[in-house]
Amino acid sequence: MANNDASEEPAGGSWVIVVLAWLPVTLPLLWGIWQTVKKAAVLFR
Amino acid sequence: MAGLLSRERIVAKPGFNRWLVPPAALAIHLSIGMAYGFSVFWLPLSRAIGITEPAAGDWKISTLGWMYTLFFVFLGSSAAVFGAWLERAGPRKAGVVAAFCWGGGFMISALGVYLHQIWLLWIGSGVIGGCGLGLGYISPVSTLIKWFPDRRGMATGMAIMGFGAGAMIGAPLADILMKHFATPTDVGVAKTFIAMGTIYFVAMMCGAFGYRLPPPGWKPAGWTPPAQKSAMITTHNVHVSQAWKTPQFWLLWMVLCMNVSAGIGVIGIASPMIQEIFGGRLIGVAGTLQELTSQQKAQLATIGAGFAALLSLFNILGRISWASASDYIGRKRTYFIFFGLGTALYSLAPFAGGTGSVTLFVLIFCIILSMYGGGFATIPAYLADLFGTQYVGAIHGRLLTAWSTAGVLGPVLVNYIREYQIDRGVPNAQAYNVTMYVLAGLLVIGLICNLMVKPVDQRYYMTADELAAARTLQAGQRA
Numbered sequence: 183m184a185n186n187d188a189s190e191e192p193a194g195g196s197w198v199i200v201v202l203a204w205l206p207v208t209l210p211l212l213w214g215i216w217q218t219v220k221k222a223a224v225l226f227r
Numbered sequence: 228m229a230g231l232l233s234r235e236r237i238v239a240k241p242g243f244n245r246w247l248v249p250p251a252a253l254a255i256h257l258s259i260g261m262a263y264g265f266s267v268f269w270l271p272l273s274r275a276i277g278i279t280e281p282a283a284g285d286w287k288i289s290t291l292g293w294m295y296t297l298f299f300v301f302l303g304s305s306a307a308v309f310g311a312w313l314e315r316a317g318p319r320k321a322g323v324v325a326a327f328c329w330g331g332g333f334m335i336s337a338l339g340v341y342l343h344q345i346w347l348l349w350i351g352s353g354v355i356g357g358c359g360l361g362l363g364y365i366s367p368v369s370t371l372i373k374w375f376p377d378r379r380g381m382a383t384g385m386a387i388m389g390f391g392a393g394a395m396i397g398a399p400l401a402d403i404l405m406k407h408f409a410t411p412t413d414v415g416v417a418k419t420f421i422a423m424g425t426i427y428f429v430a431m432m433c434g435a436f437g438y439r440l441p442p443p444g445w446k447p448a449g450w451t452p453p454a455q456k457s458a459m460i461t462t463h464n465v466h467v468s469q470a471w472k473t474p475q476f477w478l479l480w481m482v483l484c485m486n487v488s489a490g491i492g493v494i495g496i497a498s499p500m501i502q503e504i505f506g507g508r509l510i511g512v513a514g515t516l517q518e519l520t521s522q523q524k525a526q527l528a529t530i531g532a533g534f535a536a537l538l539s540l541f542n543i544l545g546r547i548s549w550a551s552a553s554d555y556i557g558r559k560r561t562y563f564i565f566f567g568l569g570t571a572l573y574s575l576a577p578f579a580g581g582t583g584s585v586t587l588f589v590l591i592f593c594i595i596l597s598m599y600g601g602g603f604a605t606i607p608a609y610l611a612d613l614f615g616t617q618y619v620g621a622i623h624g625r626l627l628t629a630w631s632t633a634g635v636l637g638p639v640l641v642n643y644i645r646e647y648q649i650d651r652g653v654p655n656a657q658a659y660n661v662t663m664y665v666l667a668g669l670l671v672i673g674l675i676c677n678l679m680v681k682p683v684d685q686r687y688y689m690t691a692d693e694l695a696a697a698r699t700l701q702a703g704q705r706a
Binding site (some may be wrong): 188196197199200201204205207210211213214217218219221222223224225 | 244389392394396399502532533589
């Protein structure tokens with residue numbers, strides 16, 4: 183991968199790390215979106 | 228410490244998964260995105276002395292509101308000034324500096340609240356924090372574009388979506404923290420600033436340390452650059468010092484400025500606008516806003532806040548969806564849709580208000596705000612297409628001065644036109660009509676500028692020797 187024109191499949195185990203890395207940003211994001219959806223819901227009542 | 232932050236240390240090792248970079252970028256963008264949510268502090272800060280109601284010596288909300296101007300001005304200025312440094316120093320160093328500025332700004336602001344010195348808030352969050360905003364905003368752009376040459380729009384869209392979503396997390400979190408820290412003698416803002424500054428500092432440091440650069444020449448497995456390249460996507464690079472001399476840079480500057488001016492103007496007036504245009508119809512009673520009881524006005528205020536919240540949802544959805552779509556339909560066509568459809572929708576808004584169709588009115592502004600967000604998120608990929616990827620972060624930084632300009636121009640324009648209409652005796656409910664036509668006019672200017680964008684003249688391209696020298700210089704910074 184260090185050479186030019188290198189292209190490489192990510193290591194199989196790294197997908198677990200990917201999921202773990204996404205969790206700390208996804209969970210607060212979903213919480214924030216949920217808070218906003220609750221606030222916006224009054225428009226549809 | 229310098230070694231730990233250097234570019235060499237963050238070149239990815241074999242087997243690195245590129246999908247680890249977007250969450251690092253999101254950690255930074257979700258943190259600095261709280262800039263949009265600062266208004267949650269205005270009411271408690273306006274009674275920092277009086278606690279239950281404003282007392283002598285308490286700050287006015289209009290005084291506190293200057294923070295937004297400082298945010299936008301210093302975001303654009305710092306991104307423009309430090310963009311070239313970021314390309315040399317690498318995204319991790321820039322992310323760490325941004326974390327110190329943004330987190331540190333909160334700490335200085337906490338001291339300002341404690342000592343009741345407004346200038347400390349302006350310097351802390353406004354100036355120093357504003358510099359953190361600029362550096363943090365551009366820190367992942369170039370890196371993401373290099374990791375996702377096959378999906379430039381989607382990659383930068385993910386990060387920039389985080390900036391739009393930051394206030395969705397930060398504002399309710401601040402509300403919870405202020406209630407937790409409030410006492411009979413303290414509104415709880417200073418302690419909330421300390422808590423949030425610490426949280427954001429840690430999150431941004433994690434993001435900065437999560438950044439990795441692809442090795443030179445890296446490309447995704449199984450991906451080969453399209454054989455038949457679009458004329459609008461260059462394989463060359465333009466140096467940041469040359470980019471701003473090209474007409475394309477200034478056309479895109481106008482494109483961003485017009486798109487943001489129109490959208491930001493609407494965001495600022497969304498809540499009062501829907502209340503004044505529809506009045507009692509929003510709650511099924513007759514009468515204009517002025518004719519309603521205080522209880523009915525409170526109900527309308529809740530609906531107005533709900534409308535603003537819905538727009539912010541479409542703002543972030545637009546960032547990821549339009550930017551991703553631009554990978555397939557092209558950047559120029561994407562902006563053509565923003566400006567063409569946007570002009571039609573702004574022109575249609577007074578009609579929707581006149582017919583009393585709340586659904587149509589809300590739908591119009593949801594689409595408009597999705598395109599406002601999309602405009603932010605698609606511009607880095609547009610720049611990379613036209614100027615190459617070598618200096619795209621620095622060029623994007625300079626282009627963000629358009630955002631600073633729009634941050635002042637949009638709200639001033641909207642508020643001035645509305646006041647002018649009301650002073651001339653136009654009923655409040657119709658005072659927004661001219662505003663909408665003026666905003667549509669801004670989008671027509673943007674449409675023309677976008678249509679004028681052509682590939683950059685090859686005389687601006689870096690030569691092979693210049694590119695090699697630039698890459699050697701970057702490699703030298705790594706050592």
